[in-house]
Amino acid sequence: MVRAFRPESVNHALEIMSENQVIPLAGGTDLMVQRRAWSGLPPRFELPVLFIDHLEELQLLRKEEEQLRICAGCTFTSLLEHEAVPWEFKIVIAQIACPQIRNRGTIGGNICNASPAGDTLPLLYAFDAELALVRKNDSRKLPIEEFLTGPGQTVLEKDEILKEIVIPVYSFNTFFYRKVGARRANSCSKLSFTGCARVDGNKITDIRMSFGAVAPTIVRSREIEARLRGKTGKELNKLIPEIIDLYAELIKPIEDQRCTIRYRKTISLKLLHHFLGDVIMAKMT
Amino acid sequence: MRINFFLNDKEVQVETDPLRRLLDVLREDFELTGVKEGCGEGECGACTVVLDGKIVNSCLIPVGTVEGSQVTTIEGYRTTERYRVLQDAFAEAGAVQCGFCTPGFVMAADAMLRKTPMPNEDEIKEAISGNLCRCTGYNAIVEGIKIASRKGRGLW
Numbered sequence: 043m044v045r046a047f048r049p050e051s052v053n054h055a056l057e058i059m060s061e062n063q064v065i066p067l068a069g070g071t072d073l074m075v076q077r078r079a080w081s082g083l084p085p086r087f088e089l090p091v092l093f094i095d096h097l098e099e100l101q102l103l104r105k106e107e108e109q110l111r112i113c114a115g116c117t118f119t120s121l122l123e124h125e126a127v128p129w130e131f132k133i134v135i136a137q138i139a140c141p142q143i144r145n146r147g148t149i150g151g152n153i154c155n156a157s158p159a160g161d162t163l164p165l166l167y168a169f170d171a172e173l174a175l176v177r178k179n180d181s182r183k184l185p186i187e188e189f190l191t192g193p194g195q196t197v198l199e200k201d202e203i204l205k206e207i208v209i210p211v212y213s214f215n216t217f218f219y220r221k222v223g224a225r226r227a228n229s230c231s232k233l234s235f236t237g238c239a240r241v242d243g244n245k246i247t248d249i250r251m252s253f254g255a256v257a258p259t260i261v262r263s264r265e266i267e268a269r270l271r272g273k274t275g276k277e278l279n280k281l282i283p284e285i286i287d288l289y290a291e292l293i294k295p296i297e298d299q300r301c302t303i304r305y306r307k308t309i310s311l312k313l314l315h316h317f318l319g320d321v322i323m324a325k326m327t
Numbered sequence: 328m329r330i331n332f333f334l335n336d337k338e339v340q341v342e343t344d345p346l347r348r349l350l351d352v353l354r355e356d357f358e359l360t361g362v363k364e365g366c367g368e369g370e371c372g373a374c375t376v377v378l379d380g381k382i383v384n385s386c387l388i389p390v391g392t393v394e395g396s397q398v399t400t401i402e403g404y405r406t407t408e409r410y411r412v413l414q415d416a417f418a419e420a421g422a423v424q425c426g427f428c429t430p431g432f433v434m435a436a437d438a439m440l441r442k443t444p445m446p447n448e449d450e451i452k453e454a455i456s457g458n459l460c461r462c463t464g465y466n467a468i469v470e471g472i473k474i475a476s477r478k479g480r481g482l483w
Binding site: 085 | 344345346347355368369370372375378382383384387389392394395435439454457
């Protein structure tokens with residue numbers, strides 16, 4: 043059996059995928075850990091691997107008027123170093139793993155690995171990111187929340203790859219992100235909270251909140267956000283307990299070796315409270 | 328798969344399973360045992376090498392992906408003046424005890440000094456956040472990197 047393919051281009055990769063069932067590998071920082079064998083032995087891949095880390099077509103990044111188009115093979119380090127990447131993304135990416143992993147791990151891999159704790163996911167949800175998928179002679183585009191369906195689960199077909207992440211440009215003026223883990227570097231989050239907002243004068247013009255690692259996929263509710271839009275500081279203050287109750291319904295964490303259910307839920311809601319009651323309120327004039 | 332790459336500035340070729348870890352190929356096929364295996368899952372940084380100018384964990388790199396790339400291990404780096412400065416600084420600070428993690432720390436320190444020749448303490452800590460040391464408690468390593476940055480001024 044062929045152990046690995048090294049295509050010359052994206053089209054070549056798609057050609058290979060139309061004829062073979064493969065595991066695409068970009069940075070490998072998740073795949074190589076998930077499939078590791080005993081020390082000294084090659085990792086155990088159940089299917090041939092398709093190397094895509096060297097394809098420059100997948101490492102492009104371009105800023106258009108209203109959106110940023112990031113190709114899936116961009117490493118975290120390359121995003122941190124690129125001037126067009128919004129500062130909110132840089133705050134989140136700088137807290138991923140460590141330099142060695144950021145030099146290798148890719149944004150596309152973070153999405154396709156579909157971990158509920160994937161570090162870039164909550165912010166991509168908050169920014170309404172869209173994903174461009176390609177297969178031989180075909181392509182489609184869909185919002186990130188339709189792409190991820192559960193832990194490790196996506197709608198990606200066997201012969202399809204994620205090519206591009208399209209991020210609309212927003213000018214939020216309020217941002218709060220907290221990743222809660224056992225240590226600062228190299229930790230998989232117990233939970234994370236991301237809050238973005240635009241506060242003009244005494245009014246919330248736009249607000250988005252997302253929670254990582256507390257449900258099978260990222261938690262974001264446009265309905266709850268809609269209730270906060272247009273509210274003044276006074277109105278917001280009154281609404282906070284009700285909003286917290288609404289999110290408490292949506293936050294359904296599991297218990298694992300990293301964290302208990304109670305901790306995940308309590309801290310998520312406290313971070314939400316802090317965002318609404320302190321961070322947003324401080325921005326009001 | 329036949330894989331061609333540059334290892335410590337020399338062109339090399341290896342015929343092997345492309346999914347083998349770069350770590351194993353370096354240690355077993357090229358006998359570069361300065362590259363250590365600690366955790367085997369990218370947490371400890373003991374297997375750190377420089378791949379095309381950037382530090383990576385060689386335990387997470389399938390060797391088939393390094394085709395045409397430049398790989399530098401501690402054995403290649405030790406011929407440089409920068410290495411000598413880091414070595415002396417680590418010795419002066421007492422930053423080496425058992426020594427197992429040291430090659431990884433040296434590679435991580437060099438990678439940072441190339442970008443930030445005069446780092447502050449936070450920058451140093453961030454730069455070595457992917458490396459674990461179970462002996463020193465890190466303070467001596469941070470101190471060693473500060474000394475290297477001072478004494479090696481102009482080298483990075």
